[in-house]
Amino acid sequence: MKRLKKALLVLLVLLGVFLLAGGIFINSLTPTYEGEKELPQLKQPVEVYFDTYGVPHIYANNNEDAFRVLGYVHAQDRLWQMELLRRVAKGGLSEVFGPDLVKTDKFFLSLGIDEHTNETLANLDMDGEMVRLSQAYLDGINQFIDEGPTPVEFYFTGLDKTPFTLEDIYNSVGYMAFSFAMAHKTDPLLTNIKNKWGDAYLAELAVASDTATVWIKNYNPQKIDSVSLNITAMATEALEKLPLPQFEGSNSWVIAPEKTKNGKVIFANDPHIGFAQPSVWYEAHVSTPTYEKYGYHLAGVPFPLLGHNRQLAYGMTMFENDDIDFYYEENHPSDSTKYKTEKGFENYGFVTKTIKVKDGDKLSFSYKKTRHGPVLNGIADQVSGERPVAMSWIYTKVENQVLDALYGITMATDIEEFSQALPKIHAPGLNVMYGDAEGNVAWWAAAKLYEMPDSLSTKLILDGVSGKQEPLRYLDFSENPQAINPPWHYVYSANNQPDSIAGMLYPGYYLPENRAKRIVQLLEGKDDWDKEAVSEMILDVTSSVNPEIIGDLIKHMEVRELNENQVMLLDELKNWKGDYPLESIAGTFYHRSEYFVLKNTFEDELGPEQFKQFLSTHLLKRQIAPGARRDEGIWWDDVTTPDKKETRYEIVLKSFMQAWQSLQEDFGDDISQWQWQKVHTLEHGHPIGQVKALKSFFNVGPFPIHGSREVINNLGFPYDSTLYYRVSSGPSTRRIIDFSDIENGLSILPTGQSGNPLSKHYRDQAEMYVNGEFKKMMMNEEEIKEKSQHLLIFTPEK
Template sequence: MRTFKKVLIIISLLLVFVLIGGVIYFNSLKPSYSGSIKLENITKKTTVYFDDYGIPHIYAENQLDAMTALGYVHAQDRLWQMELMRRIAPGRLSEIFGGKMLKNDMFFARLGIEEASKKSIEKLDKNSDVYKLSIAYLNGVNQFLKNGPTPIEFTLIGIEKEPFQLIDIYNVMGYMSFSFAMAQKTDPLLSVIKEKLGNQYINDLGIDINPNTVLIKNSKPTVESLSSMVYQINEIMSNSPIPPFIGSNSWVVSPKKTSTGNVIFANDPHIAYSQPAVWYEAHISTPNYELYGYHLAGVPFPLLGHNRDFAYGLTMFENDDIDFYKEENHPTNSNKYKTPNGYEDYITITKTIKVKDAKDVTINVKSTRHGPIMNDVVNTISETAPIAMSWVFTKFEGKMLNALYTISRATEMKDVKKGASMIYAPGLNIMYGDAKGNVAWWAAGKLYKNKPNVNRKFILDGASGEDDPIEYLNFSNNPMAENPSWNYVYSANNQPDTIANMLYPGYYLPEDRAKRIVELLEPKNNWNKQTMAAMINDVTSAVSPSIIKKLTSIIDFNSFTKNEQRAIDVLQLWNGSNTTDAVAPTIYNKWIYIYLKNTFEDELGSELFTQLLNTHLSKRIIASQIEKDSSIWWDDITTKNNIETRKDILSKSLSESVASLEKQLGKNITTWNWGKVHTLEHKHPLGTIAALKNYFNVGPFPIKGANEVINNSIFNFNNSGLYNVNAGSSTRRIIDFSDVENSISILPTGESGNPFSKHYKDQAKMYNKGEFRKMKMNKDEIIRVSTKLMIEPKR
């Protein structure tokens, strides 16, 4: 008995020691928000105040010290995210995740991002402030990498820490640039439809620009092969552990439309949700520089920012900067391909992809004058018909880092415009407002023209040269507006008007958000911060009620069952608001999916239909298709003896929608609340492991909003009746130049990517409720609510 007691005591003591050791270990992984550290390359004492949401406010005597401090604190909160971001473009995810990421690595290794990065670095002036500040930032990152605690993700996966280099910054920006593009999802799909079904089906999709839609106004001083291609590209992008950029809203109103007589600036870029969230906020103050900025992981200069003098932000332009070319091999020599000037040799380089717990994979990357051949990634494309991808990003010298430096260090409006002119890809709308009363937007991107008969939404002819660009436009021909007479500027990823006698090819989103923004901005001239906050959280569709009105004018109400009639009544009484307690959005979105399915899937097949739903085109055709009394798409080709009409398809879709919802949610329509089916979960890459999900993921939560409302809660349609939100506002920012120090913002989860930090998810509930917190710039207020980390020079 005594022996048994001794064993129990020993076991208990061991458990206590393990518990104590565990607590000590996990506490050691928390970010250091207070105390004192010494860093190399710091010349004078630098103070970092971490406010009540963990946002660093860096006070330094010079910008180099500030950037070193920024690199250090950025790494201690987001090193795991930075590690993933730098691995995507060069194709290094398989090193840590194994063979499941091999397709992604093979794809990105072919794009040429890393080669473009090297060329840009070669041309970068090593005596420039851009270079010096970037190196200072990397010094800070690497000092945390060397001396700080190893993030738990590194330990769980077994990642060896490697110093960050300048090429990592460029590679991160390269991945960001590609994630903006839509051509890789759309062009092959449209080519498939054209080849499979013919021009009549293509023409009826309305893929050309509609000049009657809401435009952003300017003001100036084979079938199987291609089907597999688009499917695999979609699969690769959805498999990425780092979210792509999706869309965005922004508007800036001039003093004439505000109650304060000052500019008010609003911006919420739409990005796929993840944990940690995309942006890292940091406020830097030195004797000659101050900015409150939003940083991508591993990038020293913020993409969004403001100070007391000006504010800038971005939305996605959605212009077309990727084209696919079908090349023609030499009839007897597969190492050559046809050009307008005869046959030329393919450029071939060999790359090795390391795969965790498996043999290295060697790939041969072949390129033509247009760009890399994609056949080896999309392995079902015929070897006799090579498909090359031409991308503006790799065609021209990359000046994105210089552009971000120029914009973030601006002192006048013209400096921001200059920075915008340096961005060739991705296409961005740079939004601007300042304390002097100026408002502006500039579409950044290298735009180009082809011959009039060339439609860049299809696979082009690479051999003849007839489909090549004939002119690259000067930045002065890009869409823009500076202090327009209507006293506001805005962008919602919709088609911009022209100032170059041409409408710019692209993959623009429908007018829904744009229409709502204009509808709200136009009549009102007393905007303030509070009304702007309400607007940026607006969940009312400007288009859905008109679609319902059209639907109910077509169908025969008396032909439906009682519950179907109740559903129609709910829809007719709906004002388009997508709150969590509303019932109409649940009925509406189910009907939209089934209406699209019944209209397009019979011709396309299930795989191509799913791919259509992953493009912006599917959103554009929701409203346009229902307006067509006669359309080749209405007929269900699987019913041999009938020719279905618009009324047939819409009526059938409504009945099927109600039946499906009854099965899913019960027959009592009043319980079909939107929040039951529309939810948001912020997913960490390790959250796919069941045992780790609750520790790393944040959510799920019922969430308001919907596709293409201002508070854009983006989901993919599917047959489940569940709308898992995968993208939305990556931040909501409102800067009021009458009271800059009380400007407001919010992040989807929290500032820190460290799961042991109290700031890992401390903003999530506020975000879901549409609430805000200050972007603090008043030093006295910052000190009152902050902890202090002193950084001293290491002698």
């Protein structure tokens, strides 16, 4: 018995030691927010104050020291995110996640981002300040890699930490450029429809600009005045498996002093990006004697894409311009190494890439290149057929100065310096929003735009042989859409159609007018805006369009064909204001019925797979309102019933009944239970959170959430056969800056500042975000030092 007691005692001691060691180890993996650290190459000590939400406020005596420390603190909270982001362009995801990501790696390698990066680096001025600050930032990251704790994700995946280089920064920016592109999902699909069904079907889709919708107006007082669906499927599959968020859309508006209560500019911005954990942005406030910026950083990128100081504020939304074109090529009849041009036959370029696959052998693949770009046939299984299709992407066509542009706008001190940096942005196309303490408000569409021959639709696959469908010229930046201090006293962007560019309507994948219409409606109706009113507006969940759509769909419904409960629902729909609180019943039914209307209208022609791909395009979103208003149309007829021609009324009635039945099956007969909060939820998924046992540790949520797609509080979701609306994208941050109260700006992140699951800042903003709350963007040095919870001092190496 004594021996047993001793054995149990020893076992308990060993267990205690094991738990203690485990606790110490776990604790060692958390970010360091206080104490003192030596950083080689620092010239002078740097103080970092971490506020209540883990935002670093960096005080340094020179810019290089500041950026070196920024790199270190950014890495300790987001190294795993940096690692994934730098891997996308160079096909490195299979090494982390295994063979499921091989097709995604092939897809991104074929885009040529990594090759373009190498060309850029070969011509880079290594002595310029942009490069020196970038290198300082990288030094900080690499110092953390050398001496800091390894994030838990590296243990789970078996990855080794390796140093970061300038190549990684450029590759990360390149991924950002592609994640805006909608052409892969749209152009081949439209070509397919044209080839199979003809021009009449294409004519009824919202492909071209709609003059009836709300456009962004230009104002510058300085001016004088037969492929299959395979390519679409390839892109869809590659992007669905991508373990990183994609840039989707955004809102921003800047209100001039004439329309504000305190006579100062108010700036608002909420970029819409796919939700993931960690969230996209890392907040950092950097202050030196010559530079100050409260900025929002992408993982591994030194210069903030969003930012403000006491002089100016800037933000971005997606321009949505068309910067990718597809071309049919023609092989030489007897020599497969050549392709035809208007000047004769030219040699294909041949590219071979190698992919490392986790727990497997290296995989090599090859593809051809033409003057237009990579030939997509053979890159993925979905792209078959003999007729080659090449992709031309503006990002890889011209000199890459995007990082120079980000440096320029970060360092600008006024509107003139700021605008001088914008022509260096060639891709992705961005709506750049600006406001300052002097009262200026401005919007520029920043992109390298090009003119195509008249009457040529760039939404279809083009003729790559004749030379007659090539770009005619690049537009000068002065011809880009813009509005500087317009007489209506505000500027805005909601990814909608801009007004004419150089005398033409520029092709793009613009989103419908829904958000734009609501933004203009609210801004026009008020001339005494303050921070509180803008914070309410940025959370607005009302659609000006959806009640019109549902009203148009149900106005011909025969009441005698409905039961009592259905008539009650019809009355609720008729009185619906288009809002999406958690308790909304009309909102739930609207989206159920809209899905079935779309399915019953398009799936018979497109088939299940193409219909699924159609649902993922901006074209579909643009199609909903005008399509619902069309009394007569070729798409209404169900081609699977050749002896009968269906009408709009029949499709709508069928869809109404299917929506009703599906909601009954899910929630019962009591329509009061059909609430929006039961179908509309938000969960921030981590790549490793896909493992069921680790889900609760890595993922954040799910939460029932108000809002919807294409309202200002744009919490978007895909339509699919589940008939549930799991939010996939939305405001990646909400920012409000009032220049009459610059030290009390408002912001929020979707989850938290840290990407480290062991940090207390991993999810500490998640419920605030869902509840529509804000935190303060602290700018006052005295207040920061007084209220900050932790101080971390970096010193030069002794």
